[in-house]
Structure formats: structure tokens, C-alpha cells
Amino acid sequence: MKRVKKSKKRDGSRNDDENDPFIMIPMELKVDILMKLPPRSIARLRFASKHLSSIILGKYFTELYMTRSSSQPRHLVSVQRGSGMQLIHSFSQEEHTSSNSNDHDEVSYTLDPDDNDKVSYTLDPDVRYLFTPPVRGLICGRKGIKMVIGNPSTGQFDVMAWEAVVSEEHQVITLGDKQKWRMIECKYPHxxxxxxxxxxxxxxxxxxxxxxxxRSLMGFDLSTEEFNVTKLPDDYKLQEFGNLVNHSGKITIASQAYTGAIDLWVQDDVNKEVWSKTASVVPSVADIFGADQRLMFRGILPTGEIIFAPLPSPNPFFFLCYDPKEKKVRQVVVDGIGDDSAAIQVFFDHVESYMVL
Incomplete structure (x- = not known):
């Protein structure tokens, strides 16, 4: 008996990848091309073919892209207007234009309304989301039992309900198709x-x-979902005014009692409760802008510059970068982000991501 081979279907259908000319390009060149694309384009290419998706979602490309983005942090500005329009805009930390004004350097950015970096997102006009600093390119805003998670680089935002619990219990949510809040245990009630x-x-x-x-430093491991606690130095200013900042890749707590020097408590080893203290003396606000301006400490750039932002937010908006080594002040002015009534948040360590929510 002859073995009869099953005939293949000739319905004209073919695997999408067979028509993908990208397959014939060497892998090294494929990665180089993808790395030159903006994150929004990479996110869309995920759905172009299985071949592209396997590269973009692969561990090698993901880590390579995140490593490069982390080495080129951007400023991220959130502007909340009373009409319910939330504007999210990121821009490079590199200087665009500069001048010398009042004995300090001034860097100006003008945000173009047609710039592709800007993301417009219409929110509930009765809800003013307060955003937290970005984590691996994603931002999270919360107001009451409502929460929004978004990727400013792709323009994708997802609003979800948060099950508010007024207690020492903790909830987490894993992004994906089946998004649901769940309780997790913690051995350290806090x-x-x-x-x-x-x-x-x-x-x-x-x-x-x-x-x-x-006041203690809590750590939550995102992979194991376990908590740990680190004891902080028994220092009055730290316990009363301490604020967590990322300073040159190290966990740092900065404290400033209204005016005067900023104390920087640096943890050299995350596995040990050993902290080293340095003090940075900053010039008074009156010396730079006069006694009428109020500034608040906002963090430290990878360059070591200390950031201050004015309260309330002025128009045009600006913030100050003080270099404690060179004793120089740099003013960064951002035009085109709102009027005098706008509520503005600015973050200084945003990295671009192509992650799809």
C-alpha cells in the first residue's frame, strides 16, 4: 500500500512572516534599526509580525533599550488644567538654548503643541490625579479610589478602580489582560x-x-513581592523632614529644615544599615531671585545638581539646578505648558519605554 501524503491547502493564505522582508536582514542590523525608532513606533511594530514581536519582547532587546534609556533620562512634565485636560510632555535634559541672566545660566525650552513627544489625555474634570515618579517609563496617578496608569512615550493610559483600604494592609496589581487588585501579606506593619x-x-x-x-525605609521586591525594612539614623532632621531621592544610583535621604544646609544621608550598601552623611550648602533664594520667591527641594539629577521648584507654579514655569561643586545655579525655563491656574508636576528621572499596557 502506498503512503499518500496529505496535500497542503492552496487557499492563498500564507504566514504573515513569509511576506516580512525584515526577516532577511541580519539580526544585528535589525536591532540597530529598532533602536533608532521612537518608542511609540516600536510599540506598534510589536503587532506587525510574530518575528518582530519576538525580537521586541525578547530579553536582549528589552534590556538593551532600557539600559540606553536609563543613561539618557528625560524631564517629564504633567500639566493639569481645570477643564480636565491632562497634558504629559517629556523633553531631553540636554540644553536647547542658554543665556546669562541675573548672574546665573538660563536654559529655555519651548514646548511645541505639535511636538510628537506631547501626549494629551482627557480626564474626568472632577478628578485631579496626583502622579508618582515614573518607574521604568510608566507613571501612576491616583485620586481617591480611582487610578490611572500610563506610558507617556506611547500615549497609552488605562484607568482602573482601586479598592481603597484604610488600614496597614497592602494591595498590588499585575499589569496584563486580567488586571485585578489582590491583597499581599507583610511581616512589617507600616x-x-x-x-x-x-x-x-x-x-x-x-x-x-x-x-x-x-521613620523607616521600606523596600518591596517587585519579583518576589516581599517587604523588607531598613532602620534609619536617629537624626531629628532626617526623621522630621527626610525625603527619599535617587542620588548617583544610591539610595539617599535628603533633609532640610526650612532653610540652611541640605543633609544627604547615603546608603552605600542596601544590605547593611550603614549610612554616611554629607551636607550641601545652597545659596539662599533671596540671593538669586529676591525674598518674594519660595522654592522647594525636588531631588538630585544624575549630574549631582540639586533641584528646586517654585511654589506656586509660575508662568512661564521654571526650576533651578544648583551644582554644589561648582557653586553655580542653572535656571531651566519651560514655556508653553499652561497658564497661571495650571497645576504642574515635574519629574527629573523619566526613561522612555515602549511597553504596551
Whole structure:
């Protein structure tokens, strides 16, 4: 008996990848081409073919892209207007135009309404989301039991309901098709300080919290979903005014009692409760802009510059970068982000991501 081979279907259908000319290009060149594209384009190419998707979602390309983005952090500005329009805009930390004004350098940015970097997102006019610092390119805003998670680089935002719990219990949500809040256990009963932002480093989310009636450093491992606590120095200024910042890749707590020097407590080893203290003396606001201007400490750039932003937000908006080594002040002016009534948030460590929510 002869073995009869099954005939293939001749319905004209073919695998999409067979028509993809990208397959014939050497892998090294494919990666080089993708790395030159903006994140929004990469996110769309995920759905162009299985071949492209396998490259873009692969561990090698993902880590390569994130490494490059992390070495080129951007400023991220959120503008909330009373009409319910939320504008998200990121721009490079490199200088565009500069001049010398009042004995300090001035860098000006003008945000073009037609710039592709700007993302317009219409929110509920009755809800003013307060955003937390970006983590691996994503930002999260919360107001009451409502929460929005978005990727400013792709323009994708997702609003979800948050199951508010007024207690020391904790909830997490994993982004994906089946998004649902779930409770997790914590061996260290604590309360997060409202209004204080955390930072993410090496897969661990760090934030300040009250633990055993002391200000402590909490860490939440994003992969194992386990908590750990680190004791902080028993220093009055740190316990009363300490604010967590990422300083040259190290966990740092900065504290300033109204005016005067800023104390920087640096943890050299995340596995040890050993902190080193330095003090940075900054010039008074009156010396730069006069006594009428009020500035608040906002963080430290990878360059070591200390950031201050005015309160309330002026028009045009600006912030100051003070270099403690060179004793120089740099003013960064951002035009085109709103009027005098706009509520503005600015973050200084945003990295671009092509992640699809």
C-alpha cells in the first residue's frame, strides 16, 4: 500500500512572516534599526509580525533599550488644567538654548503643541490625579479610589478602580489582560507617608513609612513581592523632614529644615544599615531671585545638581539646578505648558519605554 501524503491547502493564505522582508536582514542590523525608532513606533511594530514581536519582547532587546534609556533620562512634565485636560510632555535634559541672566545660566525650552513627544489625555474634570515618579517609563496617578496608569512615550493610559483600604494592609496589581487588585501579606506593619514619593532601583521599590513609630525605609521586591525594612539614623532632621531621592544610583535621604544646609544621608550598601552623611550648602533664594520667591527641594539629577521648584507654579514655569561643586545655579525655563491656574508636576528621572499596557 502506498503512503499518500496529505496535500497542503492552496487557499492563498500564507504566514504573515513569509511576506516580512525584515526577516532577511541580519539580526544585528535589525536591532540597530529598532533602536533608532521612537518608542511609540516600536510599540506598534510589536503587532506587525510574530518575528518582530519576538525580537521586541525578547530579553536582549528589552534590556538593551532600557539600559540606553536609563543613561539618557528625560524631564517629564504633567500639566493639569481645570477643564480636565491632562497634558504629559517629556523633553531631553540636554540644553536647547542658554543665556546669562541675573548672574546665573538660563536654559529655555519651548514646548511645541505639535511636538510628537506631547501626549494629551482627557480626564474626568472632577478628578485631579496626583502622579508618582515614573518607574521604568510608566507613571501612576491616583485620586481617591480611582487610578490611572500610563506610558507617556506611547500615549497609552488605562484607568482602573482601586479598592481603597484604610488600614496597614497592602494591595498590588499585575499589569496584563486580567488586571485585578489582590491583597499581599507583610511581616512589617507600616503606613506609607502620604505625599512622599518612592523610587525604584534594581527591581525594588523603596519608600519612607512609619514603622514602630519611627521613620523607616521600606523596600518591596517587585519579583518576589516581599517587604523588607531598613532602620534609619536617629537624626531629628532626617526623621522630621527626610525625603527619599535617587542620588548617583544610591539610595539617599535628603533633609532640610526650612532653610540652611541640605543633609544627604547615603546608603552605600542596601544590605547593611550603614549610612554616611554629607551636607550641601545652597545659596539662599533671596540671593538669586529676591525674598518674594519660595522654592522647594525636588531631588538630585544624575549630574549631582540639586533641584528646586517654585511654589506656586509660575508662568512661564521654571526650576533651578544648583551644582554644589561648582557653586553655580542653572535656571531651566519651560514655556508653553499652561497658564497661571495650571497645576504642574515635574519629574527629573523619566526613561522612555515602549511597553504596551
Amino acid at each position: 503606613r506609607h507617608y502620604a505625599g512622599y514619593h518612592g523610587i525604584c532601583r534594581d527591581g525594588v521599590l523603596y519608600y519612607l513609612a512609619s514603622y514602630k513609630q519611627k
